[in-house]
Amino acid sequence: LSRPPSLDDILNGVPAAVGRAISLAERDVWGNRELLAAIHQHTGRAHVIGVTGIPGGGKSTLVQRLALEFRRRDLTVGIVAIDPSSPYSGGSILGDRIRMGESASDPGVFIRSMATHGASGGLARAAMDAVSVLDAAGKDIVIIETVGVGQDEVDVAAGSHTTVVVSVPGTGDDIQAIKAGILEIADIHVVNKSDLPGSRHLMAQLRDMLRMGSSRNSGWEVRLVACSAKDDEGIGALCDLLREHREWLEASGALQAREKDMAAGRLNALVHALVSRRIAAPDVDIVERMVTDVAERRTDPRTAAETVVGAL
């Protein structure tokens, strides 16, 4: 591994330093402690937006259009994409050099793709570290894009100031967000591909659902917007709603509650990462013994788990 970047370079948003800081945090949860602690001190300014929905909803096109719209409004943008089906490579809207690093055409956008597999210590943990780095690097907006299928991905999207759930028309008469269990985390619903047949029906269904449900914070009425990301339609309206939600969070005092939720999610992920690390430590042979005992039915899994936790 290369030398860690300087804090100054990160705070100044130097793309190479930002990318390197994210890589270091991703690969080594417990390395570079002082740097990551210092980065944390410089966070809390960005508007963190989670975008989720089932695969095939056109989320990455939407996120890219959104980034361009924020740029038009003179805001800088960081994107953390943890959707394995995201086409953040050649031919995407924001340019070529975006798999890792800044947009080719605009240094005000920094995009980072994250593998859903292999991040040491968990995807949620790595994603939240990446958000911190981008926040500290001065991005006004940080967007986390996930696919709302695994619990981890849902947690990540929900661990934002503002959560956007993307649906698309024409995939049966159920609302996919309900199936995926992500309806209730939305502050804003987007019906993307609104040019497709069934779009009005889906909007009406969502509107009915919202009438019955409740938001995470009383006082905010969950909003609904139709977009056609590929045609750049509805993106301005979505951008307005995102700003409105952020302003509501600040004015109502709900921002502090969200910040605490985000800190709790982060702490939880790191506690589990630490436990995993201790379990995997080479001197903890109690784990190996318990695994054998469970496999050979000499003990049951729950008793074995208590033995391991007791020995940590």
Next chain:
Amino acid sequence: LSRPPSLDDILNGVPAAVGRAISLAERDVWGNRELLAAIHQHTGRAHVIGVTGIPGGGKSTLVQRLALEFRRRDLTVGIVAIDPSSPYSGGSILGDRIRMGESASDPGVFIRSMATHGASGGLARAAMDAVSVLDAAGKDIVIIETVGVGQDEVDVAAGSHTTVVVSVPGTGDDIQAIKAGILEIADIHVVNKSDLPGSRHLMAQLRDMLRMGSSRNSGWEVRLVACSAKDDEGIGALCDLLREHREWLEASGALQAREKDMAAGRLNALVHALVSRRIAAPDVDIVERMVTDVAERRTDPRTAAETVVGAL
């Protein structure tokens, strides 16, 4: 919650008792300890098969066809479906009454749908408990169907004796299993919907990939089979391959290694469930204090995590 079922009823495969045991384990990780420990003593007989792949691959149709084929061979089948897009409800191949409980038309098949969200203590943990119950209940074959998107779901599918990865033609020129990071966990690859154009191309691509890659166990050559589940084609061949893999596991001694991997995955899930429970305990106010300190930047997340683990 209703009274726990008797161990005898579970071991005799009484559907109501089996269903109730799974529900109890799902809802209360640490309840009914003696019953779950006793169930564990009676496991180890079933052939546990994981089936995974990205959404839209026709996995649930494939799994149902597979169940029917096993039944034709006089084997009983348990299915744990944790794909949120699985259509295990009215109109499915195995009949109507299968969202929870035995197949309407055949008591030799027991299907259990699991929500990806809300299982207390984690999806992987709950799924593995369900597998144990079905194993103890005498099912010869237990199939876990997951969508290979979240890490949890991949872990569940990989935590089987035999892992089947399902791909479908015509979704771009990449192999989806590579994108989802699930190529390497396959013991058997299925190209489903083999009547679609591009099926031969996908088979050839997979064959090329396999030539480069390696299996989880040296000695087993990863196999490739084309199916059209909706037309019931290729299912017999898949069934033969599954039996062949199981026989190879037994003959080569690799079965013990897999059993240990499965026990390790299970222990790991339960250790994390136990840690989550201790963190959430009402008397652990250190967690609340650390959350506030992280949110208000008085400490950094890693130092806070160490403080919490130290206090557990």
